Amino acid sequence: MSLTTEVFKLFNCMIYFHPEARGAAAQHAHAIEKVCPAVLTTKRGPSASGKYQIFPTTTVIADLQKKSWLPVEIQGHPKNPFARHLVRFRQRDSEGEEWPEIIVVNSHDGLSSFQLTTGVFRLVCANGLIAAQTVSSALRVCAVAA
Numbered sequence: 001m002s003l004t005t006e007v008f009k010l011f012n013c014m015i016y017f018h019p020e021a022r023g024a025a026a027q028h029a030h031a032i033e034k035v036c037p038a039v040l041t042t043k044r045g046p047s048a049s050g051k052y053q054i055f056p057t058t059t060v061i062a063d064l065q066k067k068s069w070l071p072v073e074i075q076g077h078p079k080n081p082f083a084r085h086l087v088r089f090r091q092r093d094s095e096g097e098e099w100p101e102i103i104v105v106n107s108h109d110g111l112s113s114f115q116l117t118t119g120v121f122r123l124v125c126a127n128g129l130i131a132a133q134t135v136s137s138a139l140r141v142c143a144v145a146a
Contacts, residue, residue, distance in 0.1 A: 036076030037078075037079075043108070045081075060104055064089050070091070074088075082107065103116070
């Protein structure tokens with residue numbers, strides 16, 4: 001089972017950005033809030049320790065957009081504003097059978113670490129299944145201060 005398959009089993013709602021609208025995540029804040037409010041959350045959840053420091057996903061999206069990495073998919077829980085969520089990024093002109101992606105997994109409830117994975121992904125079949133061709137790096141940060 002691939003890394004992406006493992007990650008996708010954790011989420012039950014998603015939003016895709018049409019290629020022409022990629023990078024316009026701020027313009028789609030209302031849709032994102034309905035599908036995955038945790039992406040827009042900037043505070044730690046009530047169950048998180050007082051030492052818990054979050055990495056706001058909105059900051060990650062803004063920083064990656066400055067480097068031409070645009071959100072193409074967001075997945076998460078539609079009712080929990082602190083739950084684990086996933087954002088996939090591609091560069092604007094990513095086309096073809098294989099493309100580089102950055103995948104960010106984050107939560108604001110203290111139950112999951114911040115994860116950033118880069119790799120080359122490919123379309124496996126016509127139903128939209130995507131698999132990692134290569135995973136070049138993965139970063140995991142526990143967000144609890146000492």
